[in-house]
Amino acid sequence: MNRPDNIAIIATVAKNGVIGKQGVPPWHIQEDIEHFLKKTEHASIVVGRRTFEALSREHRSKISHRRIIIMSRHEDYKVHGKLTAHNWPAVVDYARTTEQNVFVIGGQSLFKLALPVASNVYLTRVDQDAEGDAQFPPWNPEGWKRVENDDCKCKQDCGVKFSFETWQRGNAAQV
Numbered sequence: 001m002n003r004p005d006n007i008a009i010i011a012t013v014a015k016n017g018v019i020g021k022q023g024v025p026p027w028h029i030q031e032d033i034e035h036f037l038k039k040t041e042h043a044s045i046v047v048g049r050r051t052f053e054a055l056s057r058e059h060r061s062k063i064s065h066r067r068i069i070i071m072s073r074h075e076d077y078k079v080h081g082k083l084t085a086h087n088w089p090a091v092v093d094y095a096r097t098t099e100q101n102v103f104v105i106g107g108q109s110l111f112k113l114a115l116p117v118a119s120n121v122y123l124t125r126v127d128q129d130a131e132g133d134a135q136f137p138p139w140n141p142e143g144w145k146r147v148e149n150d151d152c153k154c155k156q157d158c159g160v161k162f163s164f165e166t167w168q169r170g171n172a173a174q175v
């Protein structure tokens with residue numbers, strides 16, 4: 001069966017592939033948070049139960065008007081006002097029935113599930129290694145094209161250099 005074309009991944013990744021340390025991101029980049037909010041503004045969000053539970057009250061309130069689907073294997077897992085999905089095919093079925101884009105926002109286990117299916121990957125590349133215990137899955141960019149690549153930024157006092165990239169599944173050469 002054809003893959004739906006509205007599933008995207010949005011992730012922030014260190015040079016060495018690290019995305020998280022002890023349940024939280026190893027950095028705080030305000031501009032990246034704003035980038036995330038802008039890209040996902042009119043989309044549904046799919047999030048792993050661990051990442052959802054680690055979100056601060058402030059971050060939850062910033063995304064609370066989006067349709068949020070929390071993945072958990074526990075059939076009785078419920079959060080008021082949120083949808084739950086108990087397996088990956090349920091997420092793919094959901095994507096087929098919605099006109100919204102469906103952004104998978106992490107963590108590690110969800111990126112692994114979504115990468116073979118996603119049509120777009122929005123990557124914030126952090127220009128340094130990070131210590132951590134969660135990684136972005138191995139990804140071969142063959143078969144993908146980079147359609148946006150912002151210059152490396154080092155904003156205000158976050159002390160971290162980073163850049164925004166957008167990748168689309170396809171066969172054209174990289175830009």
Ligand SMILES: NC(=O)c1ccc[n+]([C@@H]2O[C@H](COP(=O)([O-])OP(=O)(O)OC[C@H]3O[C@@H](n4cnc5c(N)ncnc54)[C@H](OP(=O)(O)O)[C@@H]3O)[C@@H](O)[C@H]2O)c1
Nearest residue numbers: 011012020023024025048049050051072073106107108109
């Ligand atoms: N840098 C980034 O862009 C970024 C973004 C988000 C998160 N992160 C990092 O990622 C790390 C967390 O990743 P994680 O893998 O430990 O946790 P996670 O992906 O956030 O959540 C894992 C949970 O999702 C549920 N789940 C996973 N696969 C499932 C499936 N096939 N069917 C049903 N439910 C499923 C399970 O919940 P139950 O246990 O309830 O069954 C599982 O324990 C943290 O360090 C976080 O900071 C980084």
